[in-house]
Structures are given as C-alpha cells and as structure tokens.
Amino acid sequence: MSSGSRRSGFRPDTEAGALRLSIAATVVVSALGIGFGLLSGSFSIVFDGVYSLVDGVMTSVALLVANLIAASTAAGAGGRRLVQRFTMGFWHLEPMVLGVNGLLLTGAAVYAFITAIGVLLSGGRALNFDQAIVYAVLTLSICLGMGLLGLRTNRRLKSDFVALDAKGWLMSGAITASLLVAFVVGVAVEGTELAWISPYIDPTVLALVCLVIIPIPIATIRRALADILLITPADLKAQVDDVARAIVAQYGFVDHRAYVARVGRGRQIELAFIVPAGAPPRPLEDWDRLRDEIGAHIGHDTPDRWLTIVFTTDVEWAD
Incomplete structure (x- = not known):
C-alpha cells in the first residue's frame, strides 16, 4: 500500500475512513484517561479511559463489518469469493454490532452511575484537581471535535455506524464536561469553608450526567432489535x-x-x-x-x- 493510500485511509469523507480516524482518536483518549487517572487518583478518569477503550473496540468491529459489506457488494475477484462463501451477504452483522455497541454504551453509563453513588455513600474521593483539569480540557476538545466531525460527515454518508460513533463521542464529551465542571469547582472551593464538599463534587456531577445519557442509545438498540427480528418496516x-x-x-x-x-x-x-x-x-x-x-x-x-x-x-x- 502506498503512503498516499494510507493517508487516504483516515479521510473522514468515507465510512471506513471516518471509523479509522475515530479508532485512532479513541486510542489517544483512552491513553490520556488511564494515564491521568492513575496520576490524579481519579477513578472517574480511569473509567472514562476504559469507556473510550471499549468504544474503540466496538468501532473496530463496526469498521470490519462495513468493509465486509462493501467488499461483498463490490465487483472483482475478492467480492466474488466472498459472495461464494456468504451468498446471503453480511447485512445481518450490522444490526448485531449496532445493538451490542448500544448495549455496551448504556451499560457503561449505568455502571458509572452506580459507581458514582457508591463513592458518594463512602464519603467521596480526594483528587489532584490540577492534573484532572488538564486531562478534562484535552479530552473534551477531542470528544467534541470528533463528535461534530462525525455528525457533519454523516449528513452525506448516512451510515448507522458513523451516527452511533458520533453519538458515542458526544456522550464521552458530556461525561468529560461534567468532570471538568467538577474539577473547576473543586479547585474553587479549596481553602474555603465549602472545602468539605470537594470530595463529593466529582461523583455527584458524574451521576447526574449518567442519568441524562443512559437513554441516548435506546433508539439505536430498539432499531437493531427490529432488524435482527426481521420486523417488517x-x-x-x-x-x-x-x-x-x-x-x-x-x-x-x-x-x-x-x-x-x-x-x-x-x-x-x-x-x-x-x-x-x-x-x-x-x-x-x-x-x-x-x-x-x-x-x-x-x-x-x-x-x-x-x-x-x-x-x-x-x-x-x-x-
């Protein structure tokens, strides 16, 4: 593969290119989350990194399915070989991946909510807010950029994979934004009579945001189930x-x-x-x-x- 074709592989104007770019950005966000989470002592940041990693794995599976569908419907020897082995095509894999992805995103948000409640009940958690703020600003910029890029690109592509991926980025951005607010407020109350609330800020905001984002993938899950069950549109x-x-x-x-x-x-x-x-x-x-x-x-x-x-x-x- 030439260097020019490798570069074109990350262009967001195709479904495969958009997903490849998303995977690369997910690896960066996941590394930032796990690294800064360990340094700052924030379980929420570590969870954010792991959440991004899981989302990246599912995006990789979506990319594989998208490539299989494109290859099976394309002309040429490769497409003919796939058709000979899979005469009914690969369309049935798409709702499966979308459904599992939606369930994982919802499950991750539910788990984050339960974790936040547990931290609240155990007296909160002390954090290094300076390092946490650096992480939140960097990650929020990447999440919003990828989410908005995915939505804009998908106006033309109209891909369920890209749509769900963009939704996942915006969900990650919402979580990170809540963490950023918590970290800024935590810095603001240090050394004041409100310092006692500092350990509770992070889990409180995270729990509230999780309540908002948990229903977001439900529409995708419902449609995926309808496709899997062959419900007549x-x-x-x-x-x-x-x-x-x-x-x-x-x-x-x-x-x-x-x-x-x-x-x-x-x-x-x-x-x-x-x-x-x-x-x-x-x-x-x-x-x-x-x-x-x-x-x-x-x-x-x-x-x-x-x-x-x-x-x-x-x-x-x-x-």
Whole structure:
C-alpha cells in the first residue's frame, strides 16, 4: 500500500475512513484517561479511559463489518469469493454490532452511575484537581471535535455506524464536561469553608450526567432489535404494496404477496405475483422486462437492495 493510500485511509469523507480516524482518536483518549487517572487518583478518569477503550473496540468491529459489506457488494475477484462463501451477504452483522455497541454504551453509563453513588455513600474521593483539569480540557476538545466531525460527515454518508460513533463521542464529551465542571469547582472551593464538599463534587456531577445519557442509545438498540427480528418496516411495506397493486391492475394479475425486511443498510424484498391460470404464454424476455419495470418503480437500486420477483399461478407458492 502506498503512503498516499494510507493517508487516504483516515479521510473522514468515507465510512471506513471516518471509523479509522475515530479508532485512532479513541486510542489517544483512552491513553490520556488511564494515564491521568492513575496520576490524579481519579477513578472517574480511569473509567472514562476504559469507556473510550471499549468504544474503540466496538468501532473496530463496526469498521470490519462495513468493509465486509462493501467488499461483498463490490465487483472483482475478492467480492466474488466472498459472495461464494456468504451468498446471503453480511447485512445481518450490522444490526448485531449496532445493538451490542448500544448495549455496551448504556451499560457503561449505568455502571458509572452506580459507581458514582457508591463513592458518594463512602464519603467521596480526594483528587489532584490540577492534573484532572488538564486531562478534562484535552479530552473534551477531542470528544467534541470528533463528535461534530462525525455528525457533519454523516449528513452525506448516512451510515448507522458513523451516527452511533458520533453519538458515542458526544456522550464521552458530556461525561468529560461534567468532570471538568467538577474539577473547576473543586479547585474553587479549596481553602474555603465549602472545602468539605470537594470530595463529593466529582461523583455527584458524574451521576447526574449518567442519568441524562443512559437513554441516548435506546433508539439505536430498539432499531437493531427490529432488524435482527426481521420486523417488517411499515413504510417500506406500504411502498412495495402500492407498486405491486398497480402492477396487478395494469397486467390483469389475480393478486400479489409482498415480504419485506430491513437488515442494517440492506433492504430485502420478495414479491410474488399470482397470474391467472391458463393465461397466454409469454417469452421469458417479457417477464424479465416486467421485473425491470417493477424494480424501477420500487427504486433504490443499489448493491444493498435484495429484490426477488416471481410469477406463479399457484397461490401456495406465493404464501
């Protein structure tokens, strides 16, 4: 691989490039968190670093899945080999990764909340606020920068992976911002009559922020479960039914059956048209042209659309 292609691998204008850049930034944030956490004696900072590390691992898995999907739908020998081994594609992996990622993010926030409550009940924790503030400022800058970059990039990419990654960065930024506020207030009350609250500031703010961010990944988890369970998306089903009913009326068919599912970025559509028994035979080319017409009406003809159209006189084959 040339140096130019290596540099282009971290460009955020592609899904893979955005995820690679996120992974690199996550490694930096994780190292900062664990290092400064140990130096300052802050469990919250250590947790923030470990949280970033877990998020980075899941982003690496998301990148792997994104590359597999792109490779399996691409032309060339590599894509053909993947299709031969995985004829149904890799779309089913995407909601699995999104669901696990969302659960881990929520679980991490729940764990942080429980930890914060435990620290509060045990009398708080003394910190080196100067080192903690340096960490919080550096990490907050990286988190906000990566989160905003991901949101801006995803306006064009429209990738669930990049969207969840950007959400993860903003969640990390919220946690870090709460820590920064706690550390600044801790420095401000040192040597005053309010110094007794200093050990309680960090866990209190962290607990409040966790309550806010815990629900954030729930929408992603819900959609991932719907994709894994192959729950029929109502909007796609309605669109396909409208197209099929128009074709039935136009060509004098008896009825149709439509089966649709959304699996990650993939759209799986199976259409069966019931043709009147004894209808005049047609050349296969006519049926192929009709399939092309139906596919054009349905739209979204991309490598991520799986469309099957059959014609039969036997209702049992359609059901």
